[in-house]
Amino acid sequence: MLLAGVVLAGPGLYRQLPSIGEPGFVNFAAAILVLLGAVSGLMAHRQIRKSCDQVGASLLKAYQEGDESPLALNDRALNPLIQSVNQMMMSIRARMNELARKVRELEIQLKIVQLERDHAESILHSISDAVLVTDPWDELVLANESAARALGFDIPEEGRPPIDQILKDPKLIALIREMRASRSSGSRKVVEHSIQNNGQERTYKITLSCLTGDRQDASGVVAVLHDITREAEIARMKNDFVSHVSHELRTPLASIRAYIEMLIDGEATDAKQQAEFYEVIQNEANRLGRLIDNILDISRIESGIVKVNKQPLSLTVVIKEAIEIIIPQAIGKNITIQENIAPAIYQVLADKDMIHRAILNLMSNAVKYTPEGGRISVLTDVNEVEKRITVKISDTGVGIPPKDLPHVFDKFYRVEANNRMAKGTGLGLSLVKQIVETVHHGKVSVESVVGQGSTFSIELSLC
Numbered sequence: 001m002l003l004a005g006v007v008l009a010g011p012g013l014y015r016q017l018p019s020i021g022e023p024g025f026v027n028f029a030a031a032i033l034v035l036l037g038a039v040s041g042l043m044a045h046r047q048i049r050k051s052c053d054q055v056g057a058s059l060l061k062a063y064q065e066g067d068e069s070p071l072a073l074n075d076r077a078l079n080p081l082i083q084s085v086n087q088m089m090m091s092i093r094a095r096m097n098e099l100a101r102k103v104r105e106l107e108i109q110l111k112i113v114q115l116e117r118d119h120a121e122s123i124l125h126s127i128s129d130a131v132l133v134t135d136p137w138d139e140l141v142l143a144n145e146s147a148a149r150a151l152g153f154d155i156p157e158e159g160r161p162p163i164d165q166i167l168k169d170p171k172l173i174a175l176i177r178e179m180r181a182s183r184s185s186g187s188r189k190v191v192e193h194s195i196q197n198n199g200q201e202r203t204y205k206i207t208l209s210c211l212t213g214d215r216q217d218a219s220g221v222v223a224v225l226h227d228i229t230r231e232a233e234i235a236r237m238k239n240d241f242v243s244h245v246s247h248e249l250r251t252p253l254a255s256i257r258a259y260i261e262m263l264i265d266g267e268a269t270d271a272k273q274q275a276e277f278y279e280v281i282q283n284e285a286n287r288l289g290r291l292i293d294n295i296l297d298i299s300r301i302e303s304g305i306v307k308v309n310k311q312p313l314s315l316t317v318v319i320k321e322a323i324e325i326i327i328p329q330a331i332g333k334n335i336t337i338q339e340n341i342a343p344a345i346y347q348v349l350a351d352k353d354m355i356h357r358a359i360l361n362l363m364s365n366a367v368k369y370t371p372e373g374g375r376i377s378v379l380t381d382v383n384e385v386e387k388r389i390t391v392k393i394s395d396t397g398v399g400i401p402p403k404d405l406p407h408v409f410d411k412f413y414r415v416e417a418n419n420r421m422a423k424g425t426g427l428g429l430s431l432v433k434q435i436v437e438t439v440h441h442g443k444v445s446v447e448s449v450v451g452q453g454s455t456f457s458i459e460l461s462l463c
């Protein structure tokens, strides 16, 4: 600033300077010397330093010799200094302009980087998978909202908290630490792990990747947690299904084999016993056939490959046909069937064969699980406002214990307490549910009191 002042004021200024002997001269000279020293030292500019030295020497000499007119030598000595300072100022100005340009460029680059960062962050937050990024000191650098939700923590507003202060699952912490300690850049590890959060357990496929920083030894970790709870559940259900199916198929097959062997070995001594054996084989073969049909029907509906032929249909007609089929079995057990069915004008859009099968299944169960002399009633309830029709099949049978009620529509589920009442596969009600809910978008439900009876309902939309 002082230099700039000197340059700007130029020769006009030093004409006002005090002469030797004037009271301010010593102070003035000392100030100039200090200024020149400072200028020459600070600027490290060879030319300025040289000019400063010359001016300094001239002034000192003039002071020592008592020169009357130091201003005369000022012109001579200061001009090169002023020129040097001017040159330096020009180069400083050029440099400052260059610096200002660079600052502007940097500002633009910074804005671009900020925009890119915001963009990356919004992508990260929109990902449904949980993402965690840690640094070489196992501190949390980044986490998205899915991670906060899935792992039950609040995203830190600032700073990098250690992961063991943020994450609650010890195995996840250990996995991140192990991955970081491995320090093998670009390496990946995929682990399946279940994590408890808010009293719920969910299964994740965790992909851990090692990051390498500028220094090869410094690495952080990116952990991506993909929720596979549903897939794991489906895989488990498939396994259960396969083991159930093979078990269910094996039972009648073993029985058929055993009776055939007994016949071959001549263990049926008379014609009556032989006939009994043949009957058992026939029943078991029929059971096997029903089982295979039911399994195929359920899996066809579940996988969506079943052919559905929906047409306007009167449930009254279907119910009457089903009653006709079931009557011989009911008579055999001295069971009466009461009906209270809506007129045939009420129609639903449905596949006749499928609905027939569902209603027949419920009626067949009602007969199976009702002791001799019982009663079955079939009624329909029409709700014209909501355009719905409900078919209710009630019996005075053994009923279903409350603990079993939520499961009776599950595949292969049989109520243990009722097993002695009738043989079965545990697939009938599952098929009813698939037909009504999956194919016809209706609803099945059950109400039951042990020892008093059960009511199964099918609800469908009127067309």
Ligand code: ADP
Pocket: 365, 366, 369, 370, 395, 397, 398, 399, 400, 408, 413, 414, 415, 416, 418, 419, 423, 424, 425, 426, 427, 428, 429, 430, 454
């Ligand atoms: P199942 O071939 O064993 O009859 P379902 O899927 O039709 O298979 O029925 C599942 C279980 O629900 C049956 O094992 C039975 O214990 C129970 N259940 C079904 N209907 C009735 C009913 N009307 N009364 C009492 N229990 C029933």
